[in-house]
Amino acid sequence: QKEVEQNSGPLSVPEGAIASLNCTYSDRGSQSFFWYRQYSGKSPELIMSIYSNGDKEDGRFTAQLNKASQYVSLLIRDSQPSDSATYLCAVLEFSGGGADGLTFGKGTHLIIQP
Amino acid sequence: DAGVIQSPRHEVTEMGQEVTLRCKPISGHDYLFWYRQTMMRGLELLIYFNNNVPIDDSGMPEDRFSAKMPNASFSTLKIQPSEPRDSAVYFCASRGSGQGVQETQYFGPGTRLLVL
Numbered sequence: 308q309k310e311v312e313q314n315s316g317p318l319s320v321p322e323g324a325i326a327s328l329n330c331t332y333s334d335r336g337s338q339s340f341f342w343y344r345q346y347s348g349k350s351p352e353l354i355m356s357i358y359s360n361g362d363k364e365d366g367r368f369t370a371q372l373n374k375a376s377q378y379v380s381l382l383i384r385d386s387q388p389s390d391s392a393t394y395l396c397a398v399l400e401f402s403g404g405g406a407d408g409l410t411f412g413k414g415t416h417l418i419i420q421p
Numbered sequence: 422d423a424g425v426i427q428s429p430r431h432e433v434t435e436m437g438q439e440v441t442l443r444c445k446p447i448s449g450h451d452y453l454f455w456y457r458q459t460m461m462r463g464l465e466l467l468i469y470f471n472n473n474v475p476i477d478d479s480g481m482p483e484d485r486f487s488a489k490m491p492n493a494s495f496s497t498l499k500i501q502p503s504e505p506r507d508s509a510v511y512f513c514a515s516r517g518s519g520q521g522v523q524e525t526q527y528f529g530p531g532t533r534l535l536v537l
Contacts, residue, residue, distance in 0.1 A: 339523065350512060350528040351464070358523060395464065407477065408454045408466035409526060 309334045311398050313412035321420050326383040328415050330396030333377070339399040340372055341409065342381045344392045351395055355381060386419045393417070423447075425529030427513050433535045439501040442532045444513030445494055454514040454526065455488055455498050464512070470496065471518075503536045510534070 310333040320326040328342075339358050343351035357363045357370040357379070369382040379398075383390055393416050397409040426445040434440055446453045454469040468478040470490045478488070485504070490496040500507055510533050516526040 341526075350531050352528070353525050356523065356525065408456070408469045408480075410466070411464040413463035 309337075309398065309400070309410045311396055311410050311412035313394075313396050313415050315413060316416040317418050318415055319418045319420055320386050322386055322388060324386055326386045326390065326417055326419070328381040328383075328394050328396075328417065330379045330381075330412055331377055332379070332396075332398045332410075334398065334400055334410075335374075335377065336400045337377075337398045340370070340379045341397040341399070342368075342370060342379075343395040343397060343411075345395055345414065346392045383417075388419045388421050391417060391419045425513055425515050425527055427511075427529040427532050429532060430530060431533045431535075433537065434503055435537050436504055437502045438536075439499065440503045440507075440534060440536075442498040442511050442513075442534070444496045444498070444529060446496070446513070446515030447527060448494070450515035450517050450527075451493070452516045452518065452524075452526075453490060453496050454516075455496070456512040456514065456528075458510045458512060458531075459508075467498070503534075505536045508534055508536050 312331045342355040344354045345351045355368050355370040357372045360372050363370045367384045371380045393414040395414045396412040400407050428443045451472050455467040456464050458464045467480045468488045473490045488498045510531045512531045513529040514526045516524045
């Protein structure tokens with residue numbers, strides 16, 4: 308059974324600092340990796356995706372992938388109070404006949420302290 | 422684009438009643454997913470469709486749950502009879518297939534279900 312593990316937190320980070328969120332996954336066949344942000348009472352919203360080993364940067368966000376270690380991370384630079392949310396790591400295994408649904412971690416609750 | 426549309430947004434019902442949740446995917450998307458989110462179990466995939474055909478329903482908790490997709494723009498998730506442990510937020514999501522593994526999955530606003 309596919310598993311995605313995240314530290315549930317809460318992770319408290321001062322405003323302006325770097326927030327580092329981590330995720331490990333069990334299925335070596337996983338090909339795509341996603342970070343979703345979910346505000347309380349709202350639906351998950353995609354903020355980053357990564358498919359190859361290494362770093363991918365988008366504005367204040369950097370996703371890092373290490374398939375050998377089965378590890379994905381998300382860095383948020385210059386953290387803002389509006390970044391306070393639950394961050395969900397999700398993994399997709401794509402098969403020749405189609406794409407499975409995403410397997411999600413339980414999320415890390417991030418709090419940015421003003 | 423209106424995004425994924427779900428109805429109702431909130432549902433309160435009594436144990437034993439039938440509950441029907443509805444979803445309209447983003448136009449042109451050929452994959453549709455139903456998820457359930459609870460504090461204890463997080464976000465779990467229940468079932469997904471490709472081109473209106475159910476592909477994997479292994480996440481459906483038991484026979485009380487059923488899902489249909491009669492056409493490309495509409496899907497239902499039905500619980501009959503409902504039980505208090507079914508209380509959760511149910512999300513519908515859709516995605517295209519043009520970019521393979523790089524396709525983004527978009528979520529609807531969810532239906533918050535409370536079974537008393």
